Amino acid sequence: MTIHLHDTLRGRKLPFEPHKEGEVTMYLCGPTVYNYAHIGNARPAVVFDLLARLLRRSYKLRYARNITDVDDKINQAAIDSGKKIDEITAQYIKAYNDDMRALGVLPPDIEPRATQHIDEMIVMIGTLIDKGFAYEAEGHVLFDVSSDPDYGKLSKRDLREMIAGARVEVAPYKRSAQDFVLWKPSTPELPGWDSPWGRGRPGWHIECSAMAEKHLGETIDIHAGGQDLVFPHHENEMAQSNCAHDGAPFARYWLHNGFLSLDSTKMSKSLGNVLLVHDMVKKIPGELIRLALLGAHYRQPLDWSDAALEGARSMLDRLYGAIRGIELSDAERKAADPPAAVIEALEDDLNSPKAMAELFSYARALNKAKDENERRKLAAEILAAGDLLGILQMDAESWFAGNNDSELSADDIESLLKQRDEARASRDFATADSIRDQLAAAGITIEDSPTGARWRRS
RNA sequence: GGCUAGGUGGCAGAGUGGUUAUGCAGCGGCCUGCAAAGCCGCGGACAUCGGUUCGAUUCCGUUCCUAGCCUCCA
Structure with missing residues (x-):
């Protein structure tokens, strides 16, 4: 049977056919490393780990899960804690990988970090400007949403309605309220990189487009993430990549996991x-x-x-x-x-x-x-x-031995079980049952079997 | 308000135009010294109102409700 996957863009379940026969590329939006991962963050990592395992049965898989290590929340965490940004990101990258390993999540093939792909982002932003999809304004570079007729298709949004319902506060340098930032200026104390538009840092969405292109190619087979990323993150990624690549589709299948409450x-x-x-x-x-x-x-x-x-x-x-x-x-x-x-x-x-x-x-x-x-x-x-x-x-x-934090060690339990066996052999059920009660009080359940008694913590 | 997903038995949670989900819990039986585990069996469900159909939980529409998104967010 062929694999079937539900594609958000087309809105239905479809037979999965990779771009290249026998090979699959997959990209998952990973963590922003300014804090420990919570159980909701773990859901996509686990779910798409399972998909990766399944795909590897039938295909040669190239699976990338990025790390966002430049972000205003990280900057804020550095200010709040007094630590250096590098310290914070290193700490939480390690914690994330340790925690995911504990959940049985296998490492992805590639774990690209945003800060190591600034050059690629600058190149892509330059391309978008050259092709007329982006513009520079007051040290910012913005994606011109009106230049992309497909904008809104992934999240099934009507651009005109969005404009009608837009918030009042629109940055003055934006041509349109829906335009989003590709590059923004940094103050001297914030992390920043030199660029044709001055010292600055990337917007959130461009990293995934740039890293996916570099490691997986212009068209990737599967792009995955949480449902809440559909808009604006993935919509914007799709716009950037499609426009930078002259319409080559960014992802063939968009997969989104449901929310955890x-x-x-x-x-x-x-x-x-x-x-x-x-x-x-x-x-x-x-x-x-x-x-x-x-x-x-x-x-x-x-x-x-x-x-x-x-x-x-x-x-x-x-x-x-x-x-x-x-x-x-x-x-x-x-x-x-x-x-x-x-x-x-x-x-x-x-x-x-x-x-x-x-x-x-x-x-x-x-x-x-x-x-x-x-x-x-x-x-x-x-x-x-x-x-x-x-x-x-x-x-x-x-x-079944469970945590070893109760008052009875495995040896204690075995010893008691032996006493009980002896009591049972001599048909002294009162003693046998009192031992069982004693164990039950400690959370140990006994299971007799033809090959002897077994136990487990409950 | 708009968009997108949902509303299934006591709970969790799949699926299907006519026939068993599954796990837990409950009930009866087997096994057991008695239990536990296991096995066998039983009950109990498809939000609402209409429509299509020989027949709908399953398709279409209405109403109600829930969640996510529309602003950083898995």
């Missing part, structure tokens, strides 16, 4: 309800967070809550419970492919909830199977699906 409200610093991935991964297994993020289809809204997290935990308990106790060799693991139904679900516009549902039918089959070879085969297939989805990366015993 927190307990049904928008995350915002003023409400104080921002969940930082950096804090969460200290307490919660990364793949649990990852599965919770993949628990809804990527284009659907997702409400983050403890209940959502517990739902993901139940799912992982069930899957780990099925494969628990089956030791596979590396060769057995490598030989297995994910179930076809799982792949088909993912190839249908990255339907991760469907993929999970298919995986559960394999877990059920494994739980029912008596034949050891059959069980090993099913376990290997489930684990192969886990590798594709970025889950089931832990040893099952470790998963």
Whole structure:
């Protein structure tokens, strides 16, 4: 089955055909590094990591995820903290990569940084001026929206209506309220670079156009990001790139993930309800967070809550419970492919909830199977699906052992289990049950089986 | 106000013009010393009002509601 993807520009799901046969280029708008990433920031990173993993099965993928390291919010963070800009960006770039790794996000092939592509941006801005799509005014360079007849097509906005509804305050140097900044002047204390228009810094949108062109070419196959980037960020990127490239399409498929809310409200610093991935991964297994993020289809809204997290935990308990106790060799693991139904679900516009549902039918089959070879085969297939989805990366015993922060160590538990076994052997069930109660009080659940008792933290 | 997405059983969340989502929770059974896990089975849903149709949760339109965007934002 061919991969189908929903394209924002055309507004529907389409069969995916890359520009060049067998090769795919993908660009994701990454973080602005002035703070830790919150759980909403993690959604596109995780969702499109899954897409990257899926694409790599069938194509040679070149995947870029940029880092915005020049931005007014960064400048403000430097002023607020008294730190140097470089210190701040270095700190948060490292934190971002660490946090994403904890969520099972594989590194992209390229991680271009805005500050390392100023020359390319200046060249592109010059091209836009030369071709009549941009103009200089009071040290600024602005994109002339009226010069691009396609402007508004991505976000499905009517330019005239936007003008009618525009805010009152329009910078005096703008010809039109919708014109946006490609280059703006910097004061001496702000970061800046020499340019034909004086010392300054780039506008927000130009970096993605310039970096995508440099690393992936004039036309990229997939451009992804959060839904809130459709306007103005992606609309503006598309305008810049299309105009600079004489109409060559910037992206063949535009993918946008839905918004994440927190307990049904928008995350915002003023409400104080921002969940930082950096804090969460200290307490919660990364793949649990990852599965919770993949628990809804990527284009659907997702409400983050403890209940959502517990739902993901139940799912992982069930899957780990099925494969628990089956030791596979590396060769057995490598030989297995994910179930076809799982792949088909993912190839249908990255339907991760469907993929999970298919995986559960394999877990059920494994739980029912008596034949050891059959069980090993099913376990290997489930684990192969886990590798594709970025889950089931832990040893099952470790998963059920959980955090080691309770009063009972694994050795304590084993010792108590042994006592209980002895009591049970002599049919002293009162003692056996009191040990079980003792363990239950410490959050340990016992599971007896023909091969002896197992335990897990709940 | 405009644009774009949605509104599915107790919760989460897929999907479909007529037939089982799936996970959790609930109920009954099997297994168990009793549990837990697992297995088998059961109940319960498609916001509203119209229309198309032999038949609509699924297509079209109305109304209501929700979210995002329209200003920095994943």
